[in-house]
Amino acid sequence: MDLKKLLDSLTLEEKIGQLTMIAPHFFLDSSKTWIAGPLAELGISEDEVFLAGSVLGIGNAEEMIEVQKRYLEKSRHKIPLIFMADIIHGYETIFPVPLALASSFNDEILFQAARVSAKEAKASGIHATFSPMVDLVRDPRWGRVVESYGEDPYMLYRFANVQVKAYQGRSIKHEGFLASCVKHFAAYGLAEGGKDYNTVDLSRLNLHQYYLKGYKGAIDAKAKLVMTSFNIFEGIPATTNQYLLKEVLRKKWKFKGTIISDYASLKETISHGTEESEYSAAVSGVKAGLNIEMATALYMKNLKDAVKNGDVSIEEIDELVMSVLKLKEESGLFENPFIGANPEKEKRLIHSKAHIEKAYNAAVESMILLKNNHRVLPIRHYQKVALIGPYTNNPKINGPWSWHGDRHVNQTLYEAFKKSFRLVYSDDSFDSNIEKLKSSDVIVMAMGESQKESGEAHSKSNIKLDEQQIAYIKRIKALTGKPIVLVLFNGRPLDLSDVVNHVDAILEAYFPGTMGSKAIAHLLSGKQNPSGKLTMSFPRSVGQVPIYYNHLNTGRPYASGGEYVSHYLDLEEKPLFPFGYGLSYSNFKYENVQLSSDKMKLNETLTISVDITNDSYVQGKEVVQLYLRDHVAKVSRPVKELINFKKIDLAPNETKKVIFEITKKDLEYYDHNLNLRVDPGKFSLFIGPNSEELIEKEFILE
Ligand code: BGC
Secondary structure (H helix, E strand, O other): OOHHHHHHOHHHHHHHHHHHHOHHHHHHOOOHHHHHHHHHHOOOOOOHHHOOOEEEOOOOOOHHHHHHHHHHHHHHOOOEEEEEEEEOOOOOOOOOOOOHHHHOHHHHHHHHHHHHHHHHHOOOOOOOOOEEOOOOOOOOOOOOHHHHOOOHHHHHHHHHHHHHHHOOOOOOOOOOOOOEEEEEEEHHOOHHHOOOOOOOOOHHHHHHHHHHHHHHHHOOOOOEEEOOOOOEOOOEEHEEEOOHHHHHHHHHHHOOEEEEEEOOOOHHHHHHHHOOHHHHHHHHHHHOOOOOEEEEOHHHHHHHHHHOOOOOOHHHHHHHHHHHHHHHHHHHOOOOOOOOOHHHHHHHHHHOOHHHHHHHHHHHHHEEEEEEEHOOOOOOOOEHHHHHHEOOOOOOOOOOOOOOOOOHOOOOHHHHHHOOOOOEEEEOOOOOHHHHOEEEEEEEEEEEHHHHHHHOOOOOOOEEEEEEHHHHHHEEEEEEOOOOEEEEEOOOEEEEEOOHHOOOOEEEEEEEEOOOOHHHHHHHHHHOOOOOOOOEEOOOOOOHOOOOOOOEEEOOOHHHHHHOOOOOOOOOOOEEEEOOOOOOOOOEEEEEEEEOEEOOOOOOEEEEEEEEOOOOOEEEEEEEEEEEEEOOOOOOOEEEEEEEEEEEEOOOOEEEEEEEEEEEHHHHOOOOOOEEEEOOOOEEEEOOOOOOOEEEEEEOOO
């Protein structure tokens, strides 16, 4: 396809149309209420709808085919629509939420989640997914932490890279692959006070040092699209921010793909107070290089005038349009406008045996055993089990952004428990029969937040369990004295300090998706062995937020002791559960940590090795974590930073040697002039099962 020729054949209105994304209903519904309602709000005519170039979300393959047909019938230029949607942790087969998926610390699990998502979504006619979301998150009050991989930049980079490759494959044209749109560029996760859409204020240094790393992971994997964020950076909304979009993304990173706004974020620049009108916002969008405006029609309504007035040049418009045409060509839409959409295949793939199995494996590896006193878990086959709490019969465990996933196919915990345990009692009333509970050997309490308590615009100032649940846990423990296993469903780190001492074991399930209940039953019964580790610190109190393991040392670190140190008077210094933490039924021993040398030259590779022994009778998986500290640099550096990890599988009593290589790249950081650099001097490497229990080795960079 000669895209230049195609571009030249378009009228200005048609070009501008390619830069606009609207919902599918606009093409389907022509009733009066519709025209007076949402269409009027959009401010364009029914005919203008058919100039739009892309579609946000679609019901299924049949609907996609219908919309595309109608569009092509009406369209003069016959450039197919491209369909994009939020396929975040599964299309119909729902995987654990991203915060949980990341807790698997397993590249393959993240890869497969993206593969299954892409296969199912592509068969329904979706060509691009608004995933991965790699906003660095340090504040569990923010409802959207559930969509991120967590608080660690290295992990964000690594998993973004894995998932983009899984979505896109070698060509997004190929069956089962689609384009990936990384979001939300940039630093959306730093919303003040964890309140969604709130102000973001950070230095360029920290932007580059920590916040950009996740997006870079996606760009290095050649993500086709980038979505801008709702927040400001340096006072300017990300959607019209030339520093972010032009300087960083286009110039520094050489990003050649398509930039799309977030939902209505171009129009919201007016609320931010950096634009006086829709006209000026549209012009600023073009000046920043924003290719697609999502959900509003500022471009459509204003750019023609802007060109006439000389505020925007036709060359600028052409450049923006070209990128959209290229994306459509790469997606194979010019060869086949219905590419992917296949109702029969869609049915076959959705919830197929292979997909269900992958969702199950992901759920198993994503859950984190936070506590297991006196080895109350696993529950033995002869033990009598009671199951209580609001999640006993609740199948709504898919979590936010599972708009396609049908929760009716989800087993409830009750159904799963019947297959795995001697279930002697169950109810979800907050008024359990105490005598019956007393006749059990173990009480499992299934609790947490509802799906609606996290996600977009769902921030909270209180991150404890609700009062009724806290009181219930205490009451049941006090009245029965039985071992209590708390199973948690939630979309953020919680403050568990009120309940942690009233329960004997805690399994953090987050929102585990389609196969969640079965995975929980199998983990609690010992058929599976927990291996997830936290990717966000769990605070002792909301007052400890933001809390993250890779903090700076400060001039008065707590560890130096004394009164005048950085600390809270009324809280222990450490989080309740640190980054990287998670228990297993196996017992892993870390021994014989060895450095290949205690000196390193810049062009050399240093290796560090450790022997891990599974000192138990159960097979298990362990995440071996490697952290680094640069003791002296031009700018203050974190007390430790994750630089690598490996998840290994160990048979009972087996020992494996794990080896990591360290090169210059691992030692680099940005100085205050934003130059990447490495300085000679002292470094520490730390190896261990979480960010707190570490074995340290020092070396000198010469
Ligand atoms: C969200 C994005 C999402 C978009 C499209 C917005 O409200 O912030 O994450 O991709 O809607 O659904």
